[in-house]
Amino acid sequence: MAQANRSISNDWPELPFAAWRDTCATLHLWTQIVGKIRLAQTPWINHSWHVPLYVSGRGLSTSPIPYGGSAFQIDFDFIDHALLIHSSDCLSRRVPLRPQSVADFYRALMATLGELGLDIRINPMPNEIPDAIRFDQDxxxxxxxxxxxxxxWRALVQVDRVFKEFRARFLGKCSPVHFFWGSFDLAVTRFSGRPAPPHPGGFPNMPDWVAREAYSHEVSSAGFWPGGGGIDHAAFYSYAYPTPNGFAEAPVRPSAAYFSKQLGEFILPYDDVRQAASPDELLLGFLQSSYAAAADLAQWDRDALERDMVDVATP
Known part of the structure; x- marks a missing residue:
């Protein structure tokens, strides 16, 4: 359960996008390299659920990645600022995270995998980024x-925690809370169970069939990203696919939330959550009200898909 915040300033850090825009762009590409390593080794799961990273106690993690009869894991450590690679063969390596080009990071990581006996090849072109540069040439x-x-990362820890409480209220098909390296956002997605019309695609440097598979069924999706893509501040978002009639005019809480016609989704600035007397409550209100708008307008069977958390016993 979400708890009262001990210190708003400590628990929900400031995240001014302009101050770290260049670092964010570099880190985005580094996470794509690591994510593509997982993609290359993992069986395809619907909606690309086999590729994301996950928030960890120190950064972001791939979780175990299969390799033959063994496994390995890659972790971004955002406390000691190192990329850690551990294998089930009891081998470990460490790549420092420091100012360096994407090309240098790519070469260092692939060489380190080779030292561990991990022969892995990835597509060196970034995804979902316009004017992309090959990793090995960037x-x-x-x-x-x-x-x-x-x-x-500290912001991700808070968002991950609240998103997981929101996810727990749903009985139907729902994604994990996961970090998509293509769009560089933490997301959680609920499904009605009904098929959706084919998605038009159109994402930069990503095959349209990937988008069609990801949006093969009706969804209400929420997430958090640090800025970019037309919004120069950290923000939460919520959208539905397909978008039901009247969604843009729905009464979504809190008053700071608004519908972006450019993005086709509701937006809630991160700072409004961070500065609230109860950030958890404000964010959960946004998540729940935007989902309810999508579900009601699209006539989801909410009685069958939701549960009252009060009725969930604690073992």
């Missing part, structure tokens, strides 16, 4: 401000 993105990255 000397443009080379920023890394450790303090900003730690603040971002």
């Amino acid at each position: 000397t443009t993105h080379d920023h890394y401000d450790a303090e900003s990255v730690t603040r971002f």
Whole structure:
């Protein structure tokens, strides 16, 4: 259960996008490299659920990745600022996280995998990024401000916690709370159970069939991202696919939330949550009211898909 915040300033850190925009762009590409390693080794799961990263106690993690009869795991440590690679063969390696180009990071990581006997090949082109540069040729993105990255991770810890409480209220098909490296956001998605019309695709540097598979069924999806893509501040979002009639005019809480016609989704600035007397309550209100708008307008069977958390016993 979400708990009262001990210290708003400590628990929900400031996250000014302009101050770490370049670092964010570099880190985004680093997470794509790591995510594509997982993609190359993992059986395809519907909606691309086999590719995300997960918030951990120190950063972001792939979770175990299969390799033949063994497994390995890659972790971003945003406290000591290192990329950690551990294998089930009891081998470990460490790659420092410091100011370096994407090309240098790519070469260092692939060489380290080779030292561990992990022969893995990935597509070196970034996904969902316009004007993308191959990882092995990208000397443009080379920023890394450790303090900003730690603040971002601390924000992810809070968001991950609240998203998991929101997820627990749903009985139907629902994604894990996971970090998609393509769009660089933490997301959780609920499903009505009904098929959706084919998605038009159109994401930069991503095959349309991936989008069609991801949106094969009706969804209400919420997430958090640090900024970019037309919004120069950290924000929460919520959208439905397909978008039901009247969704943009729905009464979504809190008053700071608004519908972006450009993005086609509801937006709640992160700072409004961070500065609230009860950030958890404010965020849960946004998640629940935007989901309810989508579910009611699209006539989801909410009685069958939801549960009252009061009725859930504690063992």
